[in-house]
Amino acid sequence: MSATLPPPPGDYQRSHKLIGGLLHKHHISCRDSVRLTLLSYDRPLTDKEKIRRVFHLLVCSICRRYTKQIKSLRLLVKRHVADLAKTQPREEFLQSLRQDLFSLSTRSPDQKSNPPTENDG
């Protein structure tokens, strides 16, 4: 899926050609920082993880922006689902549902002594 996307900007490529191996060795690569960012929404990071992530974000503007994206993404998803949840049911559906509950309640064993009354408002 990433085939159509352009490579990162030139200065990123140059700098990470130099420091990529070093970052990788100390578990503070871009991939590590992305993983920690995504993980941080499910559990508190350990102190070590926090330091690794903060250090990476200090040196990498690409990942700083990635973090921002994920923040927006979470809010957008919440809003999207909240909008969907405002969808109202059809009035006929509500009426038939009420009717179903009504017939269940009149049929239930403990209601036998109380026969349903017509027209209860």
Next chain:
Amino acid sequence: MSSESKIAIDLFMEHAATLYGYAYSRLKDHHLAEDLVQDTMLSAWKSWDTFQGGSTVLVWLTGIMRHKLLDQWRANARRPVVQDETIDELQSDADGSFDEHGSWTIDPNFGMSCMLQSPVVAAQNSDLRKYISLCMDKLPQKLRLLFLAREVDEMSVPEAATASGVAFSSASVLLTRARHLLRACLQESLTR
């Protein structure tokens, strides 16, 4: 009908629209949502005695509906076991976004400037909203259920895992994967 039953019916019906909204937001199909709400309401009505009163009626009804949703999904899944394994083995970074040192091979910010605005501004972007909807639909159902349980219903990770039928041990990996996939899908849609 006793007045007690009438009060109970009114109490149930008060929540019908909310339950329907919840069902629709998960299923995105009016017929399926109606069936689910009806199924939930009727079985809740039959097990009214088991309602402990420890939570609100709406929470209780929503819980029943989540179970039904999961059951329904399980019944529809053709080979759930195989699917489980496939999802579990996927690593969040297996899509070639990173090189062997873990540096980006793509520009993750290309075409994503709208995501860097304040979320309030971003939420007014109708294209963005359309693509969010599209990409949510593209997530595998189990992943979507897990993600929504965690992010929208704000359940704890173990609760969300249970509610979506995912092993607790893999929930964290899968949530990471869901966020990663969503973002990647969104970028793909925005730059197409």
